Amino acid sequence: MAKATAKRTLKWQRDPEGMRLRILEAAKQEFSAHGLAGARVDRIAAKAGANKRMLYYHVGNKDELYLAVLEGAYDKIRSEERGLDLEHLDPPEAIRRLIEFTWNYFLRNPEFLSLLQTENLARAKHLKRSTKVKSMHSPFVEMIRAVVRRGVESGDFQVAVDPVQLYISIAALSFFYLSNSATLGVIFGRDLLDQKAKDERLAHMVGLVLAALTGQSVALFETTKAPKSRAAVAQTV
Amino acid sequence: MAKATAKRTLKWQRDPEGMRLRILEAAKQEFSAHGLAGARVDRIAAKAGANKRMLYYHVGNKDELYLAVLEGAYDKIRSEERGLDLEHLDPPEAIRRLIEFTWNYFLRNPEFLSLLQTENLARAKHLKRSTKVKSMHSPFVEMIRAVVRRGVESGDFQVAVDPVQLYISIAALSFFYLSNSATLGVIFGRDLLDQKAKDERLAHMVGLVLAALTGQSVALFETTKAPKSRAAVAQTV
DNA sequence: ACAGTATTTATCCAACAGGTTAATTTCTCC
DNA sequence: GGAGAAATTAACCTGTTGGATAAATACTGT
Numbered sequence: 001m002a003k004a005t006a007k008r009t010l011k012w013q014r015d016p017e018g019m020r021l022r023i024l025e026a027a028k029q030e031f032s033a034h035g036l037a038g039a040r041v042d043r044i045a046a047k048a049g050a051n052k053r054m055l056y057y058h059v060g061n062k063d064e065l066y067l068a069v070l071e072g073a074y075d076k077i078r079s080e081e082r083g084l085d086l087e088h089l090d091p092p093e094a095i096r097r098l099i100e101f102t103w104n105y106f107l108r109n110p111e112f113l114s115l116l117q118t119e120n121l122a123r124a125k126h127l128k129r130s131t132k133v134k135s136m137h138s139p140f141v142e143m144i145r146a147v148v149r150r151g152v153e154s155g156d157f158q159v160a161v162d163p164v165q166l167y168i169s170i171a172a173l174s175f176f177y178l179s180n181s182a183t184l185g186v187i188f189g190r191d192l193l194d195q196k197a198k199d200e201r202l203a204h205m206v207g208l209v210l211a212a213l214t215g216q217s218v219a220l221f222e223t224t225k226a227p228k229s230r231a232a233v234a235q236t237v
Numbered sequence: 238m239a240k241a242t243a244k245r246t247l248k249w250q251r252d253p254e255g256m257r258l259r260i261l262e263a264a265k266q267e268f269s270a271h272g273l274a275g276a277r278v279d280r281i282a283a284k285a286g287a288n289k290r291m292l293y294y295h296v297g298n299k300d301e302l303y304l305a306v307l308e309g310a311y312d313k314i315r316s317e318e319r320g321l322d323l324e325h326l327d328p329p330e331a332i333r334r335l336i337e338f339t340w341n342y343f344l345r346n347p348e349f350l351s352l353l354q355t356e357n358l359a360r361a362k363h364l365k366r367s368t369k370v371k372s373m374h375s376p377f378v379e380m381i382r383a384v385v386r387r388g389v390e391s392g393d394f395q396v397a398v399d400p401v402q403l404y405i406s407i408a409a410l411s412f413f414y415l416s417n418s419a420t421l422g423v424i425f426g427r428d429l430l431d432q433k434a435k436d437e438r439l440a441h442m443v444g445l446v447l448a449a450l451t452g453q454s455v456a457l458f459e460t461t462k463a464p465k466s467r468a469a470v471a472q473t474v
Numbered sequence: 475a476c477a478g479t480a481t482t483t484a485t486c487c488a489a490c491a492g493g494t495t496a497a498t499t500t501c502t503c504c
Numbered sequence: 505g506g507a508g509a510a511a512t513t514a515a516c517c518t519g520t521t522g523g524a525t526a527a528a529t530a531c532t533g534t
Binding site for chain 2: 034035036037038114116117118119120121122123124127128133134137138158159161162164165168169171172173175176177179180181182183184185186187188189200201204205207208209211212213215216217
């Protein structure tokens with residue numbers, strides 16, 4: 001059976017690159033599900049379909065493994081961020097796109113949220129050691145700076161906001177809602193993650209930020225019926 | 238030595254209430270510093286100046302200990318929230334006060350942020366079991382509802398926002414900035430927690446939310462020189 | 475003063491978890 | 505076709521950790 005040239009009873013195959021990827025993927029799942037201290041090296045190995053020894057052979061000890069996962073996560077979001085060009089849009093539309101992208105990225109990558117939470121609980125101990133991540137600047141700050149400038153010049157925006165503050169605020173509105181949806185859900189006694197709730201949240205965030213910038217209340221600020229809900233939240237990249 | 242009536246060589250004293258409090262305080266520190274899985278029962282005992290057996294005697298096992306800490310944290314913030322009466326203030330001022338309170342509470346109680354993060358990483362597993370917390374509704378939602386209604390009626394606010402969304406947004410703006418200050422600090426290469434940065438952040442948040450509600454850009458929205466910085470962030474409760 | 479109970483101390487332990495050592499198998503190049 | 509290196513497996517080892525057991529000490533009411 002199997003391929004013609006293959007020897008019959010192969011106990012295992014060599015696949016260093018594939019193995020490394022499977023390890024990192026399994027580690028990402030494990031660390032985001034259980035945090036740093038809660039993660040189990042044995043479970044990562046099992047999930048990767050590998051022997052525990054492989055983790056140390058291909059990546060390193062638990063801490064190095066965790067840092068590698070974290071770096072990978074930052075790498076991924078930065079790479080997607082670069083694909084979002086806001087230059088051609090008029091300023092309010094650009095801000096909307098930015099908010100939608102952030103929201104959808106967090107929705108599509110919940111592990112990213114968990115990893116950031118975990119790293120912040122560790123006071124960024126690992127990130128500080130990472131030379132890689134430090135050099136991976138988010139393009140968003142400069143994008144926002146340019147958009148705000150254009151908006152002020154065109155008269156669309158009434159004030160010049162500090163782009164870093166705005167960046168943090170936009171991230172905050174999505175991040176907190178999603179990362180804390182579990183406790184908030186219990187407190188409010190309702191599911192913050194069903195489609196209706198998510199549509200309303202996105203509308204609220206866009207409305208809040210645009211109203212602040214333009215001075216005119218966006219229709220979406222109030223809870224709308226959100227027609228074509230699916231399309232509205234479609235991936236923006 | 239010691240009190241007159243006290244027998245001389247007392248090996249230890251009884252103090253069940255005090256012991257329980259010390260245990261919970263030590264546990265709060267430990268859990269907020271290391272998360273659930275990272276917390277060490279032995280360290281909690283040591284910090285409480287107690288024997289490890291005492292934890293199980295007075296509170297329960299690690300999970301029960303953690304839940305007790307969490308419930309205490311919610312109890313504390315809810316109690317402070319109730320002390321904040323916004324009825325007498327005109328609507329924009331009430332919103333400002335709300336934001337300042339939230340910001341300052343988080344600043345004064347960093348363990349609360351950590352505990353929430355930890356609990357959310359656990360998907361609110363413990364909170365769901367807690368009957369106590371579920372009945373501790375935050376008065377803020379109703380406060381906000383009333384303020385928004387008054388603001389719309391008086392013409393101060395241009396739109397009626399969903400109070401739950403606004404509550405979450407206000408919490409988000411402070412929470413994310415503080416809970417993620419470690420990673421954000423590394424990314425931006427600057428300290429987000431020095432006094433100047435904190436003043437600017439508070440001004441930004443107030444400006445953003447009030448501009449959105451009133452349609453008029455608040456002076457503070459831009460980065461101001463923030464005169465009397467200390468007073469501006471004084472405790473609001 | 476003393477009996478009974480509440481509180482605290484002093485040890486112990488079995489399971490676990492991260493990491494290591496050593497043997498085994500596959501691949502590559504000549 | 506086989507020698508040497510790369511990749512993988514299997515077994516093991518040691519410190520830690522949550523939790524339990526048992527003994528000792530302080531307090532309370534009578």
